[in-house]
Amino acid sequence: MPSRTFLCLCLCFLLFVLSSSAQNSVLDSLRNELKTHPKKDTIRVKLLINTAWNMTYDTPNEAFPYVAEALDISNQLDWKKGVGFALRQEGTLYYSMANYVKAMESYLKALKISQTLDPVFIASLHNNLGNIYAELKQYDKAISSYEEYLKLSKKATSTINEINGLTNLGLIYTETDQIDKGIQYIEEALTLAKAENVDFYISSIINNLGLAYKRKKDYPKSLEYYNEARVLAHDQQNSHVEAATLNNIADINMLLKEYDAAESNSLEALKLAEASKALDWESDSWEALSIIYKEKGAYEKALNAYQKHIVLRDSVINEEKRAELTRKEMQFQLERQQTIADDELKRQQLIKKGLLIGGIFILLAAIIGYFLYKKRRDAIEQKNSADFKSKVSETELKALRSQMNPHFIFNALNSISNYMETHDIDTANEYLAMFSKLMRSILENSEKKWIPLAEELELMELYMQLESLRLKHKLTYSIHIDPSIDSEDTLVPPLITQPFIENSIWHGISKKESEGTITINVHKNTDSLVISIEDDGVGRAESEKNSTKNSMGIKITKTRLDIINSLQKLQSNFKISDKEQGVKVELTLPLEVRF
Known part of the structure; x- marks a missing residue:
């Protein structure tokens, strides 16, 4: 089965509300409104961001110019809300294309300027950062981000965002083998989603219930939820969820040794993934097909599928991207601490001026307090810098370990290919079995x-x-x-x-x-x-x-x-x-x- 577990994490996108909201729900209508409203104002910014949102899953590459224009106008108007929403949409586009480095960079920029914006907007950024941590299997950070998101959503009485928070926490608990707790969260999210008639989220939530019951080894129940989610996703023309659900159904087929059905579902998922340029789901499909072909005795097709999976898997995210994510996160934390320290310094200077009126002894006490504070601040910054360098060194060490494998992998694959060319299938099968065991251990x-x-x-x-x-x-x-x-x-x-x-x-x-x-x-x-x-x-x-x-x-x-x-x-x-x-x-x- 593919090694990558599907986590259909509901992204939080709170769209601007326009006066003509019914028309804006259709992409063509939004483009027509943009043509009839060339003025560079806040209305055009809202139209641009909503247009980009409607292109997120089908043509994300074509949506970037809309976000860039929205950012440019917002900066000209000095409109922080527009800048924040545009940056969040930019991160969402990168996330849908599995470019987690760029996605995190955009979300962190938005979070940095969000302190004066709507609390629900801040909550949505915590959710989206949690999604990235979940994709990177940094589950403690993901849970922390999702709990903050759920807390802010409940405080703001935002049911849609509460649905997202419950779903994402349920997925993480399921992924960390706390399955019953995960199912409880996901079912609570499904109840709220059905009460609010949020069809877009319902298909994803149902798919995730299928995932939970699969991990519980209740395969009939899992298939029941997967098939329901697939029908909903197809009706909604949501190719990402449909492709993922087909891959999940193929997983169950393989567990039940129904290899013909598994092959059919994997090929259909591959077709959808290629059409939407979703490299992660495309990689999953090729990996599933390599296992299916091996079980059916089609070793040459199995080898070809596995090689395609390896190429796609490495292009989705590698250790260099993980290192870059770590550096950007640490850089953001250090910059935020520096900002807090600078603000505190200004406050201390104002206090010192006020104390001048009170006399020399109060002034002396303020100066001593300031220098003690500065010494402590410097110590904290030095510690953070040392921690940062250590984290980068450890990440570089992981990257070095990952460089040791590729030439051996391809040498081994060439050997298998040679045995197949000389029709020595038994030796090729023996070699492939030993090679698979070694790769799994590595x-x-x-x-x-x-x-x-x-x-x-x-x-x-x-x-x-x-x-x-x-x-x-x-x-x-x-x-x-x-x-x-x-x-x-x-x-x-x-x-x-x-x-x-x-x-x-x-x-x-x-x-x-x-x-x-x-x-x-x-x-x-x-x-x-x-x-x-x-x-x-x-x-x-x-x-x-x-x-x-x-x-x-x-x-x-x-x-x-x-x-x-x-x-x-x-x-x-x-x-x-x-x-x-x-x-x-x-x-x-x-x-x-x-x-």
Whole structure:
């Protein structure tokens, strides 16, 4: 099944109310009104934003010029409300296109100037930021944003926004395995939506009930809700919700081993996703199809579908975008704190002027208080700056880990393709099964800073089995662990040994005419863990005669160790030495234990 769980999070868009609201609900009518009202005033700004909103899900790319003009006019008029609403709509367009970096940037700009605007508008921005955190699986931040949104909506007695808040909280609780609590929130939202006759939200809410019951493994109930949501979304011409619902139905079909039905629903979802340029749902459809084709024995089609899924998945959001989101969020927090500090400084200066009348002793007390405040403010800013640098370093470390996988993935896919071309389907199927297991393990560990030594060695053993199969069993290996080491309790950075093993295979053993062996030894040295990797390949001198390429994996590993040393004040390193035959690598890591 696709790994991405559908979270149909209801965005909060509070449109301006115009005198001709019935006509403005139709896009053509809005465009006609814009033609008949060229004057650059607040009325035109409202028309522009409403027009862009009506284009959000069908032609978001074409809506940006309307938002840009609305921003330009609002700035000329110095109309903060127009600027805030335009920025929010800009963020919504980016969100619908899965560009979360740009969406967050627009929402934060709107939030920064929203302190004097309508509280319901401020609430909507918290909701939209919560949506982004949910997409990035930062659930604690998402819950915090949604609770603030729900609190402000109830205070303003805004039923529509209360529906959104209940739905989104229900989805997060469902996603974090608090399923019954999630269903309670979503059903409360559905009751309110039906009472208000809000058809646009009803299809999304019903779809999310299907998701909750799927996680509860009540598949008949889940299908019942999914099919109801699909019909509603189709009637409303909401291709995003319809495509997502079709993917969800296909998931249930696969769980029930109804592969023909699953294929039909996935293909229909793919068609809708491609038409609306929704890369996230398109990626989900290709992943589902790769699994379906594999189960039906169509391995070449399965491989082709999986490759398309990988390309689309990586284009939706990668670690560099996560790092940029973190930097923008921290920058916003620091700027807000600086603004608060500056306002407080001005207030202190006014107080000091008033105290001058009271006498020298009161003035002296005010000065002392000011300097104590300034010292504390500087300390807070220094701490925030240090936290910011640490967060960026950790994000860059995640990005480095993510760079280690692509060339191995495509080498493995090419090997599978070669077996298919030579009609060796059994070997290709065996290779594909081992490759899928390895990829699943790598993805599960990709967000972790440390993993048990036992898991690292298990991953490397599976990797060497794959390479041995590719080299027609020319490669053998052995792993030895000092009895004093508890491999389940000892921790190492994930995939830290992979580049060295890869070098031994590609530059040593693969170039050797006879069989080759890799030996891995693990032992302790005082407060350090030493992992040695030895091979009996052709050696560095012979390998460098035929290749001028440097190992990107070794460079990335060195950078990873440098960042780990910087963050934790540790001394990690590796040493490569030549043997009489082959190469030996000694990797020294800090002795980290789980308990």
